[in-house]
Amino acid sequence: MIDVLIVGGGGAGLRAAVAVAETDPALKVAVVSKVYPMRSHTVSAEGGAAGVIAPGDTLDEHCYDTISGGDWLCDQDAVEAFVAEAPKELIQLEHWGCPWSRESDGRVAVRPFGGMKKMRTWYAADKTGFHLLHTLFQTTLKYQDIIRYDEWYVTKLLVDDGRVHGVVATEIRTGRIETIPARTVILATGGCGRVFPFTTNAAVKTGDGMALAYREGAPLKDMEFVQYHPTGLPFTGILITEAARAEGGWLINKDGYRYLQDYDLGKPTPTPRLRSMELGPRDRLSQAFVHEQRQGRTVDTPYGPVVYLDLRHLGEAKIDARIPFVRELCRSYQNLDPATDLIPVRPVVHYMMGGVHTDLHGATPIAGLYAAGETACVSINGANRLGSNSLPEILVFGRRAGIAAAAFAKEHREAEPPAVRSQGEDERRRLERAREGGRPRNGRGERIADLRERMQHTLEGAAGIYRTGDVLAKAVDTLAELRERAEEARMEDSSTAFNTELINLLELRSMLEIAQTIAACALNREESRGAHQRTDFSARDDAAFLAHSLVHRAPDGTPSVGLLPVTITRWPPGERVYGRD
Amino acid sequence: MTDTTQAVRQAAGTRTIRMEVARYRPGQDAEPVFQGYDVPLMSDWAVLDGLNHIKDQLDGSLSYRWSCRMGVCGSCGMTVNGEARLTCGTFLSEYGDGPVRVEPLKGFPIIRDLVVDIDGFLAKLSSVRPWLIREGEDLPLTAEYAQTPEQLEAYKQYSMCINCLLCYSACPVYVLDPDFLGPAAIALAQRYNLDSRDMGDRFDVLNQEDAVWGCTFVGECTKVCPKHVDPAEAIQRYKLTAALRSVLPWSRR
Ligand SMILES: Cc1cc2nc3c(=O)[nH]c(=O)nc-3n(C[C@H](O)[C@H](O)[C@H](O)COP(=O)(O)OP(=O)(O)OC[C@H]3O[C@@H](n4cnc5c(N)ncnc54)[C@H](O)[C@@H]3O)c2cc1C
Ligand code: SF4
Ligand code: FES
Numbered sequence: 001m002i003d004v005l006i007v008g009g010g011g012a013g014l015r016a017a018v019a020v021a022e023t024d025p026a027l028k029v030a031v032v033s034k035v036y037p038m039r040s041h042t043v044s045a046e047g048g049a050a051g052v053i054a055p056g057d058t059l060d061e062h063c064y065d066t067i068s069g070g071d072w073l074c075d076q077d078a079v080e081a082f083v084a085e086a087p088k089e090l091i092q093l094e095h096w097g098c099p100w101s102r103e104s105d106g107r108v109a110v111r112p113f114g115g116m117k118k119m120r121t122w123y124a125a126d127k128t129g130f131h132l133l134h135t136l137f138q139t140t141l142k143y144q145d146i147i148r149y150d151e152w153y154v155t156k157l158l159v160d161d162g163r164v165h166g167v168v169a170t171e172i173r174t175g176r177i178e179t180i181p182a183r184t185v186i187l188a189t190g191g192c193g194r195v196f197p198f199t200t201n202a203a204v205k206t207g208d209g210m211a212l213a214y215r216e217g218a219p220l221k222d223m224e225f226v227q228y229h230p231t232g233l234p235f236t237g238i239l240i241t242e243a244a245r246a247e248g249g250w251l252i253n254k255d256g257y258r259y260l261q262d263y264d265l266g267k268p269t270p271t272p273r274l275r276s277m278e279l280g281p282r283d284r285l286s287q288a289f290v291h292e293q294r295q296g297r298t299v300d301t302p303y304g305p306v307v308y309l310d311l312r313h314l315g316e317a318k319i320d321a322r323i324p325f326v327r328e329l330c331r332s333y334q335n336l337d338p339a340t341d342l343i344p345v346r347p348v349v350h351y352m353m354g355g356v357h358t359d360l361h362g363a364t365p366i367a368g369l370y371a372a373g374e375t376a377c378v379s380i381n382g383a384n385r386l387g388s389n390s391l392p393e394i395l396v397f398g399r400r401a402g403i404a405a406a407a408f409a410k411e412h413r414e415a416e417p418p419a420v421r422s423q424g425e426d427e428r429r430r431l432e433r434a435r436e437g438g439r440p441r442n443g444r445g446e447r448i449a450d451l452r453e454r455m456q457h458t459l460e461g462a463a464g465i466y467r468t469g470d471v472l473a474k475a476v477d478t479l480a481e482l483r484e485r486a487e488e489a490r491m492e493d494s495s496t497a498f499n500t501e502l503i504n505l506l507e508l509r510s511m512l513e514i515a516q517t518i519a520a521c522a523l524n525r526e527e528s529r530g531a532h533q534r535t536d537f538s539a540r541d542d543a544a545f546l547a548h549s550l551v552h553r554a555p556d557g558t559p560s561v562g563l564l565p566v567t568i569t570r571w572p573p574g575e576r577v578y579g580r581d
Numbered sequence: 582m583t584d585t586t587q588a589v590r591q592a593a594g595t596r597t598i599r600m601e602v603a604r605y606r607p608g609q610d611a612e613p614v615f616q617g618y619d620v621p622l623m624s625d626w627a628v629l630d631g632l633n634h635i636k637d638q639l640d641g642s643l644s645y646r647w648s649c650r651m652g653v654c655g656s657c658g659m660t661v662n663g664e665a666r667l668t669c670g671t672f673l674s675e676y677g678d679g680p681v682r683v684e685p686l687k688g689f690p691i692i693r694d695l696v697v698d699i700d701g702f703l704a705k706l707s708s709v710r711p712w713l714i715r716e717g718e719d720l721p722l723t724a725e726y727a728q729t730p731e732q733l734e735a736y737k738q739y740s741m742c743i744n745c746l747l748c749y750s751a752c753p754v755y756v757l758d759p760d761f762l763g764p765a766a767i768a769l770a771q772r773y774n775l776d777s778r779d780m781g782d783r784f785d786v787l788n789q790e791d792a793v794w795g796c797t798f799v800g801e802c803t804k805v806c807p808k809h810v811d812p813a814e815a816i817q818r819y820k821l822t823a824a825l826r827s828v829l830p831w832s833r834r
Contacts (some may be wrong), residue, residue, distance in 0.1 A: 035646075036703070038744055039654045088722040095720065097713035097776065099733055099740050106727030130653055131740065138711040138769075150703075173692055202648040235625050238651045329651060332670050335625075449637030493642035497607045498693035501641045 001181045001416070002147070003027040003409035004402070005167060007154045007209060008188030009037030011129070012373025012394035012401075014136040015089075016186050019402030021143040027406055030147040031140075032154055032169055032180070034204060034503070038137045041190050041202045042394065045129020046241035046325060047113065048121035049391035051086040054110050057118040059083050066389060067571050069115040069281050070353075070382020071530035072546065073222065076569040078360055078378045086392035089399065090122050098135040099124050111322075112246040113388045115281040115578075117274050121388040126243050126325040132391060149180075153503055154208065156427045157185060157369065158420045159216040164369040165416045168427040172503060175496025177431050179424030181416050184368045184405040187213060187356060188398060191374035194507075195515045196349040197456035198304075200232055200239040209375040211510035213356045214517065218364045219550045221377040221564070223514070224522035224532045225353035227385055228465055230285035232348025233334050234303040240326055240345055242387045244338075245278040247322050250310045251285070252342075253297040259307070263288040266579015276579035283384040283531045284578065286347040290465050299344070306344040315339070347465060351390065353381040353531065354521070357550060357564075362401030368408055372401040379548065383530025435502050437491040445490035448504050452511070455482050459515045463522050468536050472523040479519060480558065483512040513553075520559040521549040542573050598622040598673055599680035600631050602643065605691050613691065615682070616640075620673075628668040628681060629657055632695075645695035652807065655743035658750070659695050660684040665747040665805045686750040688759070702746060705762055709770035714781025732777040739772035739815055741808045748802035748812055754795055762792040764802035764812030771815040774822075788823045796820075 004020045006013045009031050020029040031037065052062050062083045067074050094100055094108065101109045101123050113121040124131035140146055149169065156168040158179070166181040189209025193201025214220050230251070231240040245251070248271060253259045258268045258277065265284060266276035273279065289307060292298050298305035311319060311326075316339040319327050330338050355377035362370040362378075373394040380393060462475035486509055493501040527541035528534050547563040554560050597619040605613040618639050620631045629647055636643050647657040650669045657668045662682050673681060689697035720726060748764040755761045770783045787793050796816045803813040 035648060035654075035656065036699070036744075039648055039656050041649070041654075043654050043743075044649050044651060091722050091725055094725045095713070095715075095722075097773070097778065099737060099776075100725075102728055102730050102733055104730060106729045106732075108725050127653070127741075130743070134740075138706075139713075141707045142710075142712045144707075150700075202650065202654065204648050236650060332652065333627075447637070448641065490641070492640065493644075495606055495609070495642070495693075498644045498696045500636075500644045504641075 001028070001183060002030045002166070003182070004029045004184050004186065004405045005180060005182035006031045006186045006188055007167065008040070008190060008373070008375070009033030009035070010040030010188060010190050010373060010394070011042040011133055011136060011391065012398035013037070013186070013188035014140050015395050015398030016188060016372060016402035016405070017140055017146050018136070018143065019399040020406045021146060023403055023406040024410065025145065027409060028147070029145070030149060030180070030182070032149040032152045032167070034151065034153045034172070036150050037148070038134055040133060041205055042129045042133040044200070044202060044239070045132070045391055046126045046239060047243040047246070048111060048123035048128045048388045049090055049132070050113065050116065050121050050386070050388040051090040051392055052083065052120055053087050053108065053122070054119055057120050061117055062120060064571060065116050066380060066386055067382070068574070068576050069386040070384055071540065071576060072573040073379070073382030073529060073548065073566060075379050075567040076571060077567050078380050080569065081360055082380045082393060082396050085396045089392055089395035093132060093135060093395070096135050096139045099131050101125055111243060112272060112274055112279060113386070114242045114245070114279050115275060115386040116388070123243065126241050126323045129391060153506065154212065155431060155506060157212050157216050158423050159366055160417050160419045160423070163367040165420045168424050170431060173498055175435070175499060177428045179421070181420065183409040183412055184370065186362065186401050186405050187369070187371040187375050188373045189375045191352040192511065192514050193349050193352065195456065195459055195511045195518065196226070197453070197460055198232070198237050199349040200229060200237050201349070206507040206511050207514040208507065208510045209371065210356055211513040213364060213366070213369065213371065214513055214553050216366060217553070218366050218369065219357045219552050220354060220517050221357040221548050221550055222354035222379060222521070223517040223551060224463070224525055224549060225381070225383050225530060226349060226463065226518065227282055227351040227353060227531050228286040228347040229282055229350035230289060230347050231309055231345040234301055234306050234344050234346055236333055237348050238329055238333055239348070239350065240309060240329070240343060241323065244309060244311055244323050244326050246272060247318065248272050248314050249278065251278055252308050252310055253292050254299045255297065259292050259297065260285065260288055263291070264578070264580070273579070280578045281384055282387065286465050287533060289347050301344060304346060306346045308342040309345045310342055311338040312340060312342070351385055353377070353379070353383065353385050360400070361404035362397055363404060368412065370401040370405050372397040383532060434491070434505060435496070435499065436494055445488050446485060448489050448501065448508055451482055451486050451489055452508050455479065455512055455515050458482070459518065463518050466533050466535050467522050468534065469523060469526070472519050475519040476516060476523060479512060479516045483509070483516065483557065486512055517551045517559045520561050521551055524561040525549060546573060596622045598631070598676065598678070600635065601680050601682045602632070602635065602695070603684040604643070604694050606693060613684070617680070622673060624674055626673045628661055628666070628671045628673055628683065631673050631681070632668065632683065644693045653743055655745040658686050658745040658747050660687055660750065665750040667745060667747070667807050670807060686746060688750050688752070688756040689746070699746060701759060702744070702749065702766070705766040706769065709766050709783055709786050710781060711769045711773060713773065713776065713779050716780045726778045728777055735777070736772050736775035738810060739768045739775065742768055742810045743808055745807065747805045747807065751801040751805040753799055753801065754797055758791070758795065760791050761795045762786070762789070764816065767793060767819065768810050768812040768815040771819060784823065784826060787819055793819045793823060
């Protein structure tokens with residue numbers, strides 16, 4: 001039996017694996033991932049990872065930026081733990097070989113980032129996530145006892161009497177379906193940006209882990225908080241990192257005007273000012289875009305309205321030295337050169353602040369079940385994550401979850417209950433049925449892609465940058481109906497070898513569960529806070545909603561939303577001020 | 582990432598391009614066969630967008646790998662009109678009126694359709710000990726090992742590999758001898774060898790007939806590499822290091 005089974009081979013999952021291996025080499029640890037670990041989405045992160053290291057910076061300032069950035073919805077004990085451990089984790093990565101960019105004297109360099117008052121974002125040019133993930137993956141190869149299930153897809157958590165006992169997974173290559181018993185399970189499955197039509201998120205980000213936990217009765221937290229990043233390329237949704245603005249890039253409307261000065265974000269200066277203008281927080285920048293659009297000051301393209309990111313004044317040399325990947329992406333995917341051309345950009349769904357509800361050690365309410373990384377909600381991100389906080393988050397809480405799971409596995413040595421085997425058998429039959437094309441319907445049924453598109457547009461229409469109650473209420477119903485229709489979706493591939501259609505179907509079902517929780521939580525929160533803006537309740541309401549949303553799945557599959565108080569330690573709720581000091 | 586269906590709708594009535602896609606279903610096909618599909622020829626579509634259109638709208642049974650759609654996850658390497666390419670970074674319009682032939686990467690066993698078996702590569706990756714090797718006490722987690730920008734530059738290029746395997750597919754040595762350690766794995770060994778923080782030695786793995794000495798310096802790997810890693814140079818440099826070592830055994834790198 002496996003002691004610690006980690007679902008997910010991204011940054012959070014691999015960091016957890018090393019933590020377990022280092023805690024006690026005798027423990028059996030396994031990493032199950034639907035893609036080879038180095039393909040995980042962490043690889044796409046560009047801008048950097050925040051950690052206090054520069055002289056003149058303090059842990060308290062990082063805490064304050066994070067908490068005010070999150071519009072006071074962060075749990076402050078979690079933020080304090082996170083901020084204190086982040087620098088150690090980044091140094092640990094350095095000791096494992098991560099090629100961090102350097103100052104001329106050989107120290108690690110830091111850059112400014114949106115919503116951060118001090119320079120504290122470590123970076124490896126503009127491929128930070130890529131280097132971080134490859135460094136971690138290569139380091140795990142040193143621990144030859146870590147068992148890897150590469151390209152295995154987890155379909156179900158085995159839970160009996162409030163305690164997890166392993167997973168059911170299918171090997172994509174062969175279609176083999178197996179029950180993998182385990183004393184503890186860590187979900188490190190990443191985010192769910194794919195529930196929206198236009199996102200920076202890779203194809204694998206379908207919220208599987210959130211759905212797995214939710215189906216077994218674990219609550220999800222703060223699902224209404226979806227981050228739009230202000231600068232995505234219009235057709236592909238490829239992200240142009242915030243580092244481009246940190247290095248001095250400007251956002252301009254169709255008149256060439258730096259419009260952010262009209263939105264209480266400070267006054268334009270030739271060089272970037274921290275926590276001001278283009279370096280304001282992402283929620284506020286994305287909201288400003290919508291207002292520009294309503295006033296007709298954006299530019300129409302076949303892929304919707306855009307504004308421009310102007311990097312031309314930075315010059316070729318600086319662009320190549322600091323943000324070479326931005327130039328590469330613009331050239332290869334948008335056919336333009338940022339050294340001489342304006343970059344068309346628009347807000348794009350980027351990050352899920354919500355996730356599986358956990359404590360400071362990644363523990364969920366189900367005994368033995370842990371979650372870490374973007375799939376979890378501790379919560380340090382509150383109502384709006386600050387850029388460059390999630391890479392350190394996956395490290396800090398990946399490690400914490402690994403240590404906690406290892407301890408649990410050492411204490412609980414009992415054998416699995418018989419109920420678990422029969423659950424596994426039921427799941428096998430369900431999967432085989434799905435693969436065989438479900439109930440016979442003479443090739444009818446709707447296409448997976450069409451259902452997916454309906455879901456995405458329903459959610460975007462209701463739970464985009466601005467939201468209203470009646471549209472959200474309708475969306476909850478539409479999504480419930482789509483969830484039923486997905487049970488009857490058409491399958492054209494019944495083979496066992498690398499059946500990606502089956503995976504797409506299972507992913508669609510995960511996404512539909514998640515989409516419903518997003519709409520339900522957004523409907524329940526009758527206030528505006530951070531990334532959640534209601535036109536029918538436009539003010540923050542601390543009296544009623546200084547609280548997390550906690551959503552459970554009712555037996556009939558409908559989401560039921562409650563509230564959980566926020567932990568405040570040292571920073572009482574205040575006004576979010578940018579560019580005004 | 583892309584809202585393809587909407588884009589297709591907007592462009593209704595545009596030209597199409599023929600994609601000829603290799604299909605192989607184990608147990609069903611004795612060998613790969615080509616299947617043709619007409620997809621809209623959109624100016625900003627990559628070959629991968631064409632495949633996604635097929636999968637979503639025309640034939641749900643087509644299998645291939647992809648994820649990031651931004652040239653960094655390394656999943657989507659295939660053979661496009663005979664050349665090893667990242668399909669997310671190759672515009673369909675590059676092929677004019679078509680047809681565009683899409684096949685799996687050459688040199689690897691085919692699992693299904695466009696999906697190849699890369700486990701052999703993963704074993705090679707592990708074999709070069711691709712992690713930082715230190716001797717003596719580790720620094721505490723309060724200080725970093727110093728490394729100047731110049732020292733970083735010395736190995737940086739070799740750290741850019743996304744494991745897409747285009748270089749293996751293009752390498753005539755590898756295609757004949759699957760045991761050849763190959764370009765990306767050797768480049769990765771050099772990434773650590775040349776890192777000022779590393780104290781390891783990878784001579785035993787690299788100084789082999791199936792490793793650096795297997796390379797006949799065709800240089801195709803460097804030509805196809807989408808990330809400018811220059812694995813050919815990495816190999817040539819290590820040949821020099823290894824040769825020197827046989828005359829001066831105490832020299833390390
Ligand atoms: C384009 C982009 C740029 C970003 N830039 C930054 C940045 O500069 N700084 C920053 O701090 N953050 C950044 N982020 C956010 C950050 O990258 C992510 O939040 C973080 O990498 C998530 O890591 P993770 O380990 O939680 O998940 P992931 O890396 O997404 O890994 C998830 C893993 O789970 C596996 N998995 C999922 N479902 C299943 C299943 N059913 N069965 C088996 N395995 C499964 C996958 O195979 C994968 O291995 C960026 C995000 C994007 C999209
Ligand atoms: S060396 Fe280049 S071509 Fe080869 S795997 Fe790495 S990135 Fe791909
Ligand atoms: S899809 Fe990731 S490299 Fe092409």
